[in-house]
Amino acid sequence: MTEMNKTWILRARPVGEVKETDLELVEAPLAPLNEGEVRARTIYLSLDPTNRIWMSDMDAYLPPVGLGDPMRGGGLGLVTESRFDGLEPGDIVNTGLAHWSLYNTLPGAGLAKMPQLPGVPLTAFMGPIGATGMTAYFGLMDIGKPKEGETVVVSAAAGAVGSMVGQIAKIQGCRVVGIAGSDDKCKWLVETAGFDAAINYKKEDVGAMLDKHCPDGIDINFENVGGEIMDAVIARLNDFSRMPLCGLISTYNATDPVPGPYNFANLLMRRTLVKGFIVIDYYPRFAEGIQQMAQWLMERKLKFETDVVRGLENAPSSLSRLFEGKNLGKLVVQVSDEPNKS
Ligand SMILES: NC(=O)c1ccc[n+]([C@@H]2O[C@H](COP(=O)([O-])OP(=O)(O)OC[C@H]3O[C@@H](n4cnc5c(N)ncnc54)[C@H](OP(=O)(O)O)[C@@H]3O)[C@@H](O)[C@H]2O)c1
Structure with missing residues (x-):
């Protein structure tokens, strides 16, 4: 048959x-x-x-x-x-x-x-050694170019991409603050994934919490979400900061034109590098990313x-x-x- x-x-x-x-x-x-x-x-x-x-x-x-x-x-x-x-x-x-x-x-x-x-x-x-892991790896390493001691903020932090971004940034010696939508996710980010702090954007004032958790400003904004969360982060970027523009999930179901960002001028004042990217652009380098992520996985440095x-x-x-x-x-x-x- x-x-x-x-x-x-x-x-x-x-x-x-x-x-x-x-x-x-x-x-x-x-x-x-x-x-x-x-x-x-x-x-x-x-x-x-x-x-x-x-x-x-x-x-x-x-x-x-x-x-x-x-x-x-x-x-x-x-x-x-x-x-x-x-x-x-x-x-x-x-x-x-x-x-x-x-x-x-x-x-x-x-x-x-x-x-x-x-x-x-x-x-x-x-996850980590699939397309979302490669998105995190190349977006952060190739565009964000993290340096030891810098502060990295990532939105949709407890998701597939965000959870990897934060952990890779920790491996690079950065201070990492995640933004996510529940207390359970924030707990997981800090207690399991090793983030320095996490902000529940559904309960907390994101701007005020960024001020608290990023006392030296923000060097890298790994952007997954867009909208008000992105605006709050852009307002706190440091000079010569970087912003890998990975996704804008808050806008994908929109039926009306999407406003903002309202703090766009700060990208000029802070001389921020904003670069949109799509992971398929990095296909030719996937072997390099997979090898590194697989090594960190086997060394138990990545939780997923x-x-x-x-x-x-x-x-x-x-x-x-x-x-x-x-x-x-x-x-x-x-x-x-x-x-x-x-
Ligand atoms: N550029 C690329 O090549 C590439 C590749 C893969 C993914 N992406 C992008 O990366 C982002 C994350 O993708 P993913 O696959 O890792 O998905 P994911 O983070 O595992 O899941 C999406 C998460 O987004 C958050 N979210 C949804 N609506 C939101 C809103 N209105 N405001 C704030 N947060 C919201 C939710 O978490 P909360 O509970 O925290 O709200 C949800 O769990 C997406 O924007 C996606 O398009 C880009």
Whole structure:
């Protein structure tokens, strides 16, 4: 009997938050593989704030997902069939920019096979040594250029990117202040991830708390959020500060034009370097980033959490966890069991 695939298809452009009816889960038979292709059954599907951007018809860094097309997304897959020399059933690969599908059929060339690292769980390849880890590593190290003794502030600090940024900055000898949306997250940041301080922006006056926790001003603002939080940080930047502009999640569901930043002039007065970046720009240097992050992981210098939702059918409804701040660490959908863990 022909095996069936399941794929989420984008049916409507979301207005504001994504609704489940914006996508449809469609079943279709799997086609036979062509020469050079592999089939990978998704183990973990990455859910990312940028999924929301890809659903909008906007001028972004990648074209939008077309209406009627499979939703774009990546993760880890178990090779179940291969017509590509160099990959065989049982291998685990990073599927790159594939689909929100049970199975992805992919060109074998260029697929990265995941190595086994002692003591490192597979979920690390979705976090510290995956795309979000690379975002943190290159955004901070290449653009932020942290120096010992400097003060680094990171927003969405308990998320996939932010939690890595803060810990890498600590390894570089910086003072690190995180901004996050709950007391539990702030506790995790200080007690587990080793941040010097954390601010609960939903309860506390961010500006006043930044004044308290950053007595020498702010040298690096790793920006994940935008809006009022970004404004409060910009107002406290030091001369020749740096601002890796990684994300603006507070604006992704906006239906009206987004105002600000109100403290824009301070970027001029402080001669701040602001640089937007997209992690895919760093693909050619991923090996370097993965090697360093893997080493820190194996030395137990990085703590990470994975927020796991089970079932491909829950992908669209789970995306809201990112916008409601329900996730601690990297949000993934577990689509099928890890090998040897079933
Ligand atoms: N440039 C790149 O290549 C690149 C790559 C990956 C990610 N990013 C960006 O990096 C940022 C973090 O992404 P991630 O994958 O690591 O997600 P994440 O931080 O794991 O999850 C998103 C977090 O954002 C916070 N948040 C949501 N809405 C907010 C709002 N209105 N105000 C303040 N905080 C809000 C929530 O935490 P709280 O509980 O703290 O509110 C939520 O947990 C996003 O902006 C994303 O677009 C950029």
